Amino acid sequence: MRADQEPFSKYNWISSQCWEEFVRQKSTQEFQKLSENNREMCKRNDNPHRLGSRGYDVKKRVWKKKLKENSADLAPILDIKDQRCQFYVLGRMRTTPDGTLEAPPKTQALIQTIKDTQQKVDSGDLEVSGSSDVLTLSLGNPEPTGRTRGLGAHVTRKQGLNILRAPRKTGFNQADMKVFAEEIQRQCYAKVREEMKEQMFEQLRDMRAELLAELKMQQAAPDQNSPGLRRSSHHSNAVATNPLDSIQVISPCYLTCKIGEEHIKMANARVWPRKTDELIHCVPLLEDHMKVQVDSAVHEMYLKFPLPTKINKDFVKIEDTLGSFIQWPKDSIVLDEYIDQDDSMPESVSNEVAEFMHRKMLISKKSLANVGPEFRAIHERVMREPPDKNEFLLKIKEGDLQPQSLINLAFDDLKDLAKQDKLDVSIISIWVIFLKRHVTDLGREADVGFLNPSMISQLLFDTDKVAASSYLLDSFKNMQEKKFILAPYIQGYDCNGHWLLLIFVLRDNMVYVIDSLPPKELDYDIMWHFKDIFESYVEAGGVHKEGSKECEWKYIKSPKQEGGKVCGFYVMKHMQDLVTTQFDVFPDCDLPTKKYTSTQLHAITKQWCKFFLDNY
Structure with a gap:
């Protein structure tokens, strides 16, 4: 035009x-x-990107290969330590007719600025923390919200920069910082938990006392199920009587409601002696009911509970009846004289009771019936927790999962375990602890090592490469004499990640990969970082194959999963097999070619749950 x-x-x-x-x-x-x-x-944009319409995602694969090969046209940026800085600069270099990359003058100036900033950080003259990293300080303007420069539009600022991480101080160990933060978190959780338990335990003790009172009053009668009925002691065939029929004065009592198979104390009240032709709010007193005055609810959560008998439209819930006269079923009224004073805690609270307490069940009742007694026991523990609690905070024994001392096990992660959905790193971490102890019991501790999956994830390498690299290097040094090292690795972020198993055999310079959904070519994010780490390991005198500083990566044929959700279960199954049935023949073991059945995966869930119940 x-x-x-x-x-x-x-x-x-x-x-x-x-x-x-x-x-x-x-x-x-x-x-x-x-x-x-x-x-x-x-x-105004002095240094525009040249990524095209597809952004960083496509370009990063090409760049990683070039960086791995130490391509000559990338020489200006090879000594830049920060990966995000490298990607940001590469996105602004132009492609020449012969296919090489060339930095325009303004991009060259940016490269030098980044190097100068990095030098100041290394010397201690400049401090980086959170969103103020080397790239942000070099560019001189704050990081935009919703995306991370140099990583892509799909990576949020929180993921890309790990803003919540405490500032790194010179001389302060990263592992010590994590332990300190975890201890503060543990103390906060403990304080909140104790405050909530103090209230819940008082109510549970009352429920225990009431249930024991009901059992005593029933006197083993097969046709008596109400908490208010007792059997006469004069003769074994005497007709059951209700103590409410004989009261002559206003008597203190408590009102119960049946939830599932249990009568739960709902309110404190007073019961009136029954009179002939008595009216309550212009409604005749029903034959099997008593006139009561509600004084208070046992707990504020019961205020919303519906009345068992609705006679008046103004009285629908317990909160509507406070201070008023109402009718209440006789078999759901217990006099104070029959209350057992046992203050011991109940051993369990049914799912129906917990559901009433406004905690939603993790899975449906039908699914719960099919998952096995081990998960049902865990589920019952979850149901007993306060409604606003959404995770277990597990303390890890020293040496079980270095450098962690705590695991945050969210209740949603347990739901994923039961439904055979994508697993969180917390589930895999507990399985690593289980296998680590199992290996010790088998006497193979000297031959098999394990890596902490949260310390080698793609997310940690992208947000804190120094911490991830240091952990991997230190672990290799400490486990260099082992036959193999098992490393569950998640490629990608959060719910979009994919679990696979890496097996490091350091003495042979080999890394074996077991992937239930393998890509067309062997290309994982960790491979780009691993090259430098292994070179440092060799230079430090680590056990390796003489004459080479590089590792070979090789697939092991394994079952292919159907769908994209059970990869975590496949990794747990492979790890278990490798330390038990396939230990002596690895790496020449033949894995099954058929996909694992639901029964086999349920067996993994069962073992996980049993270990959890026995140890946490």
């Missing part, structure tokens, strides 16, 4: 009518003004 040419010869699918409409729209005064504003905005 600006060249005063028509497109019909080159683009024959464009009609003359469409072209005329296009020219008309682009010739308006409003569009010309907008176009001019956009040109001015573009001029």
